[in-house]
Amino acid sequence: xxxxxxxxxxxxxxxxxxxxxxxxxxxxxxxxxxxxxxxxxxxxxxxxxxxxxxxxxxxxxxxxxxxxxxxxxxxxxxxxxxxxxxxxxxxxxxxxxxxxxxxxxxxxxxxxxxxxxxxxxxxxxxxxxxxxxxxxxxxxxxxxxxxxxxxxxxxxxxxxxxxxxxxxxxxxxxxxxxxxxxxxxxxxxxxx
Amino acid sequence: xxxxxxxxxxxxxxxxxxxxxxxxxxxxxxxxxxxxxxxxxxxxxxxxxxxxxxxxxxxxxxxxxxxxxxxxxxxxxxxxxxxxxxxxxxxxxxxxxxxxxxxxxxxxxxxxxxxxxxxxxxxxxxxxxxxxxxxxxxxxxxxxxxxxxxxxxxxxxxxxxxx
Numbered sequence: 628x629x630x631x632x633x634x635x636x637x638x639x640x641x642x643x644x645x646x647x648x649x650x651x652x653x654x655x656x657x658x659x660x661x662x663x664x665x666x667x668x669x670x671x672x673x674x675x676x677x678x679x680x681x682x683x684x685x686x687x688x689x690x691x692x693x694x695x696x697x698x699x700x701x702x703x704x705x706x707x708x709x710x711x712x713x714x715x716x717x718x719x720x721x722x723x724x725x726x727x728x729x730x731x732x733x734x735x736x737x738x739x740x741x742x743x744x745x746x747x748x749x750x751x752x753x754x755x756x757x758x759x760x761x762x763x764x765x766x767x768x769x770x771x772x773x774x775x776x777x778x779x780x781x782x783x784x785x786x787x788x789x790x791x792x793x794x795x796x797x798x799x800x801x802x803x804x805x806x807x808x809x810x811x812x813x814x815x816x817x818x819x
Numbered sequence: 820x821x822x823x824x825x826x827x828x829x830x831x832x833x834x835x836x837x838x839x840x841x842x843x844x845x846x847x848x849x850x851x852x853x854x855x856x857x858x859x860x861x862x863x864x865x866x867x868x869x870x871x872x873x874x875x876x877x878x879x880x881x882x883x884x885x886x887x888x889x890x891x892x893x894x895x896x897x898x899x900x901x902x903x904x905x906x907x908x909x910x911x912x913x914x915x916x917x918x919x920x921x922x923x924x925x926x927x928x929x930x931x932x933x934x935x936x937x938x939x940x941x942x943x944x945x946x947x948x949x950x951x952x953x954x955x956x957x958x959x960x961x962x963x964x965x966x967x968x969x970x971x972x973x974x975x976x977x978x979x980x981x982x
Contacts, residue, residue, distance in 0.1 A: 653886075656886060656889070660881060660885065660886075661881060664878070664881050664885070665878035669876075669878060674879050674882075678882055678885060681885075682885070682888060682889050682892060685889055686889070686892060686896070689893055690896075757872075757875070758875060761873060761875065761876050762876055765873070765876070776873075779834070780870070780873050781873075786831070801830050801831055802830075804830065804834065805830040808830075808866065808869065811869050811873075812865045812866060812869050815868075815869055815872055816865060818868065818872055
């Protein structure tokens with residue numbers, strides 16, 4: 628029931644934005660800023676870039692206000708835009724970086740930006756290494772698999788929503804998730 | 820119950836079970852099966868470990884000026900002339916320019932080719948047209964000759980000596 632109410636609220640807010648109500652856009656931004664930025668952060672592994680891309684997502688939402696029709700859940704639409712923006716950025720970076728190695732990508736990541744609340748230096752180092760390894764494993768997945776895992780694990784979108792965001796069928800999504808989790812299980816099996 | 824890695828819906832069931840979103844009855848069926856099946860038990864354990872490892876990966880706090888920057892971009896965009904807004908949208912829309920440039924280059928080559936060869940082509944067409952007129956005239960002449968030829972003459976292909 629809560630989900631339906633949220634959908635109606637978001638769609639109604641967006642319809643109000645369409646009518647020129649800036650306050651409704653602020654409410655939508657307030658509610659979805661964090662999920663969008665965090666989704667993009669997990670896609671690109673860089674805080675500054677994820678914020679930049681998230682701004683692009685909300686700009687597109689704002690630009691589309693005049694033609695907005697509540698045909699799908701607002702979050703599905705929003706994540707479709709975010710996925711598109713994220714995948715485009717990854718594709719462009721691939722073209723720009725050519726054959727640079729994965730090691731360099733990882734070094735550029737934001738491993739040290741995440742606060743660690745563990746008390747000792749040793750604990751901190753172990754924790755950092757562990758988190759870094761998980762991030763590296765996720766980052767090494769093909770972009771679409773990564774997007775599917777991030778939406779499934781961290782954003783609690785259902786299969787239909789994730790499939791719609793990625794523009795693929797439900798069965799294609801399941802095999803995508805199957806392959807992604809299988810790869811991650813294999814890569815991180817020693818961490819158990 | 821069949822094993823999770825043999826069932827077509829096994830992936831979904833495994834993921835939902837580890838995410839804790841599976842209905843109680845189905846979850847219990849999996850647990851009962853896993854007690855007797857070492858392969859499924861190992862798969863569930865591995866997926867749960869992975870799920871927990873992913874759980875630990877946090878995302879950073881968002882910059883305090885995120886909204887201010889966004890509204891500044893919106894204001895800047897709204898102050899721009901329409902053509903410039905559309906141009907920046909096109910350039911940021913992720914269009915890959917390589918195929919577009921290839922198409923433009925192909926069109927340019929075609930245009931140049933048509934300009935250079937078009938007069939010659941027209942001459943050739945004119946020639947073909949004039950040739951076809953000649954053929955028509957020839958056909959008409961032959962028909963006229965046939966018409967003018969008396970029927971006996973057409974029959975009289977038989978050698979005169981045999982008549």
